[in-house]
Amino acid sequence: MAREVRVRFAPSPTGALHIGGVRTAVYNYLFAKKMGGKMLLRIEDTDQTRFVPGAEQYIFDSLAWCGIELDESPVHGGPHAPYRQSERKPIYLDYALKLVADGHAYYAFDTAAELDEMRDRLKAAKVATPQYNAITRATMSNSLTLPEDEVKRRLDSGEPYVIRLKVPRKEEIRLKDMIRGWVLVHSSAIDDKVLMKSDGMPTYHLANIVDDHLMGITHVIRGEEWLPSAPLHVLLYRYLGWEDTMPEFAHLPLLLKPDGNGKLSKRDGDKLGFPVFPLNWTDPATAEKSSGYREAGYLPDGFVNFLAFLGWNPGTQQEIFSMDELVEAFSIERIGKSGTRFDIQKARWYNEQYLRAKPDAELAQYLLEALPDGIACSEERAEKIVGLMKERVTFPQDFWKEAVYFFEAPTEYNEQVAAKKWSAAAADVFLQFKNELDSLPEFTADNVKTLLLQILERNGLKIGQVMQALRIALTGVEAGPDLMAIIEIIGKNETEQRITAALERLAPYAK
């Protein structure tokens, strides 16, 4: 019987979670749910020098906003706690020591200066890849070159050391990637990676393999930047004796810059004017601010839908998927191989689709929340307004931005349009229109329109000759939803007042 599927998302708390990381989390989540398995979050904070306060909380907040539910994590707990690698520190050394005992790893005492010197020497000698490996380790200070008692003496005296993996000199390493198929790498391309650092912490490579094994991870879904070190991880599983339960790997294509070369980076967002982080973030060290999708007005389900389609597709024509539908349709086999250029236009389109699909009552809340102090609005009226506006906005905050004139009379008019559309004849019609508003049995859009049409006929004018001018008079701007509907919402008194004001202000254009 197959093992229960268990996947993990394992970010480092070194800053705001990048949008590419969010997508990785989404894929992990979709796969776990699809397979009826579990998803856990593990914090990989083995590099104490890069720890950023608040970054871990940011990760949790981001995933929660996206609707990704964790089964196990530092805050949810779980059978394999702790889920923070810094808290698992005592676990790793034993495995490193076991590797040393089995002859697959060794102590190394080289200082940073000595390592630099070695690399410089190799570079000068035109060695293609200067690295600490099967050949160069013979020239360095380690337990393979030093006499046994000397090694013991250094260890006992507390001299700093690292433990390095003893990568074989000539060996073909194969690994099967669920997205790319078989990948072959020669061991000579891999250096003797540090497993335990001199500060007593494991490196990513060791901690990752140990934890994935201990936590029963069955599938490792991560970014393509890990592909080159995947063969090293295979070696680790083998030397630790865990090859038979080694997880399957799936290396995701990277998110690329919308223009130019390279992968999407933090700077691109600022430069091109779109967020690269899910949530707003302020760097605690530099106070530098970065904008997030949530605050920019993106709806989480549309955002997730958009992200899921960056590198994956269901093979059908359907583009709009709820989280449940994504889970149902998801499969790793349908993830693409090539890097994906990021396109914010598509994200905006998704947002529009999701926004319009929401009921007016819900959209009305966006408007109500954005209302400045002192401006009142009933829910009923807000619903009418958003109903009129929903086809024209991209973000929730657009409702207020675009609909200010429902609440405040225009203080200025689009002069350009006024100059072109305002006329003495139109002004005369508006005056009659204003004066006869009282005769309406009920102040509705339909009745208002009928009245206007009657007046126009009486004056020998067509509707197209005055509507733009009337729109300017009432809203100040040249574009918007159905003007009669606007009139109905702002009401009779307000309509009369605005016409009176416009008649005066725009009189210079009457000719």
Place this chain on the structure above:
RNA sequence: GGUCCGUUCGUCUAGGGGUUAGGACACCAGAUUUUCAUUCUGGUAACAGGGGUUCGAUUCCCCUACGGACUACCA
């Protein structure tokens, strides 16, 4: 430089030995409309190049080019 991965419209992609190479975003045009937007209809636009294999290659293989990742006591 070395190692590994990749390459279908501008972008995200479907497809896969014989297709008018399909869809979506964006863009353009027309229709509708009191304006703008929406909506509807239509349009421009792609298999990186060269060799094979084959009756036939965009699809399979090789090479080249280009792109990307990695090349730390970072993850």
